[in-house]
Amino acid sequence: MFDTLTDRLSAVFRNLRGKTRLTDADIEATTREIRLALLEADVNLAVVKEFIQAVRERAKGAQIHAALNPAQQILQIVNEELIEILGGAARPLRYAKKPPTVILLAGLQGSGKTTLAGKLGKWLKGQGHSPLLVAADLQRPNAVNQLQVVGERAGVQVFAPEPGNGIGDPVAVAKAGLEFAASKLYDVVVVDTAGRLGIDEELMRQAAEIRAAVNPDEVLFVVDAMIGQDAVNTAKAFAEGVGFDAVVLSKLDGDARGGAALSIAKVTGKPIMFASNGEGLDDFDAFYPDRMASRILDMGDLLTLIEQAQKTFDAEQSAKAAQKLLQGKGEFGLDDFLQQMQAVRKMGPLSKILGMMPGMGQMKDQIAGIDEREIDRIEAIIYSMTPAERANPKMLDGSRRARIANGSGTKVSDVNSLVNRFFDARKMMQSMAGSIPGMPRKQAPQ
Numbered sequence: 001m002f003d004t005l006t007d008r009l010s011a012v013f014r015n016l017r018g019k020t021r022l023t024d025a026d027i028e029a030t031t032r033e034i035r036l037a038l039l040e041a042d043v044n045l046a047v048v049k050e051f052i053q054a055v056r057e058r059a060k061g062a063q064i065h066a067a068l069n070p071a072q073q074i075l076q077i078v079n080e081e082l083i084e085i086l087g088g089a090a091r092p093l094r095y096a097k098k099p100p101t102v103i104l105l106a107g108l109q110g111s112g113k114t115t116l117a118g119k120l121g122k123w124l125k126g127q128g129h130s131p132l133l134v135a136a137d138l139q140r141p142n143a144v145n146q147l148q149v150v151g152e153r154a155g156v157q158v159f160a161p162e163p164g165n166g167i168g169d170p171v172a173v174a175k176a177g178l179e180f181a182a183s184k185l186y187d188v189v190v191v192d193t194a195g196r197l198g199i200d201e202e203l204m205r206q207a208a209e210i211r212a213a214v215n216p217d218e219v220l221f222v223v224d225a226m227i228g229q230d231a232v233n234t235a236k237a238f239a240e241g242v243g244f245d246a247v248v249l250s251k252l253d254g255d256a257r258g259g260a261a262l263s264i265a266k267v268t269g270k271p272i273m274f275a276s277n278g279e280g281l282d283d284f285d286a287f288y289p290d291r292m293a294s295r296i297l298d299m300g301d302l303l304t305l306i307e308q309a310q311k312t313f314d315a316e317q318s319a320k321a322a323q324k325l326l327q328g329k330g331e332f333g334l335d336d337f338l339q340q341m342q343a344v345r346k347m348g349p350l351s352k353i354l355g356m357m358p359g360m361g362q363m364k365d366q367i368a369g370i371d372e373r374e375i376d377r378i379e380a381i382i383y384s385m386t387p388a389e390r391a392n393p394k395m396l397d398g399s400r401r402a403r404i405a406n407g408s409g410t411k412v413s414d415v416n417s418l419v420n421r422f423f424d425a426r427k428m429m430q431s432m433a434g435s436i437p438g439m440p441r442k443q444a445p446q
């Protein structure tokens with residue numbers, strides 16, 4: 001859904017690569033591009049205006065940070081502002097202190113409520129709950145049956161009025177469903193309600209009536225993200241007419257431009273709690289603004305990595321090493337290798353750090369082979385080398401390696417394996433350099 005937006009934004013950041021400082025004109029040009037990209041993605045105009053103003057002000061006021069280049073700084077600001085318009089922190093489902101927790105689904109017909117009931121039921125079961133789905137959509141002839149089918153697929157019990165039993169009142173069904181849940185010890189009740197094709201007073205009245213009858217802990221407004229700005233307008237109307245606690249975005253897998261998804265939290269002031277991205281019951285998850293933002297910016301979790309790096313790295317030292325590595329200024333030697341490894345170790349387990357880096361698949365095996373404790377051994381080996389050897393490992397012939405193994409209490413094969421690994425890593429890192437946004441490709445050594 002966000003592919004075009006992602007491409008447009010990547011192009012904006014690519015234009016900033018290689019810049020060592022940002023002028024006001026750069027900031028103006030960049031924010032203009034971002035503004036166009038967002039408008040083209042169908043993001044609400046008011047939201048775009050506010051977003052751009054925030055980015056512009058923050059970019060102008062940004063401190064020159066030794067560890068980040070201008071492209072990375074802007075990227076970080078855009079990322080934080082995106083998270084902000086997506087609602088800030090994730091908003092988890094709130095359970096009632098005294099079960100059952102009652103969740104009411106509201107939204108237009110076709111928005112995906114019934115499907116969502118099944119997805120939510122399965123998800124709740126996965127979280128160790130015992131959910132009950134209540135079929136209070138008596139408007140659409142097939143709705144009850146559809147919920148029963150979905151419930152069966154999800155392996156979740158459905159409470160439905162008996163056909164021909166004269167129960168045509170959704171409020172009565174919802175109440176009966178609640179009583180049933182309490183008596184059978186279901187701890188979460190999901191009430192599916194009727195939708196209409198458009199916003200009308202009758203729909204609002206009925207939803208408000210069910211709401212009053214079941215006193216839900218959460219009213220979730222389900223909206224089809226593919227209907228563009230209509231989604232935002234519908235959400236506004238529902239917020240005023242019925243009121244809701246959080247939004248569920250459905251059909252994020254569609255090829256619409258995605259602007260609605262990016263506007264709805266800001267326009268309604270309500271968080272997005274879940275997102276659906278397919279017809280299958282598993283195409284569904286809790287919504288995390290930060291993950292969505294980094295998906296839109298196509299960063300893997302690079303941003304998290306940048307943040308951790310900022311906290312842990314000695315900025316100047318690592319900038320020097322990075323420059324050596326990326327620009328071929330001076331030779332990246334074993335001292336730098338060790339330094340980077342020690343800095344990386346401070347950031348957390350290697351496997352976790354690697355998982356956060358985009359394009360790291362090929363390097364994973366290489367580094368997964370490095371036991372965290374082995375770093376101590378590597379340290380010992382490197383410290384047993386002379387400065388000249390560390391700077392230029394190519395000079396390590398057989399007799400030097402034997403001396404180093406002896407000095408560090410290791411075997412020659414350990415020294416060999418470290419040196420080989422170093423050369424591999426250096427090669428890999430150099431070829432990777434160009435794929436990290438904002439970092440220059442390796443240039444020929446000067």
Ligand code: GDP
Pocket residue numbers: 107108109110111112113114115116195250251252253254276277278279283
């Ligand atoms: P309701 O009228 O609000 O109950 O909506 P339904 O649950 O019946 O969904 C309407 C249609 O949208 C159905 O054909 C669903 O299979 C489909 N649908 C629901 N959620 C999604 C989704 O996340 N992605 C896609 N592609 N289709 C969905």
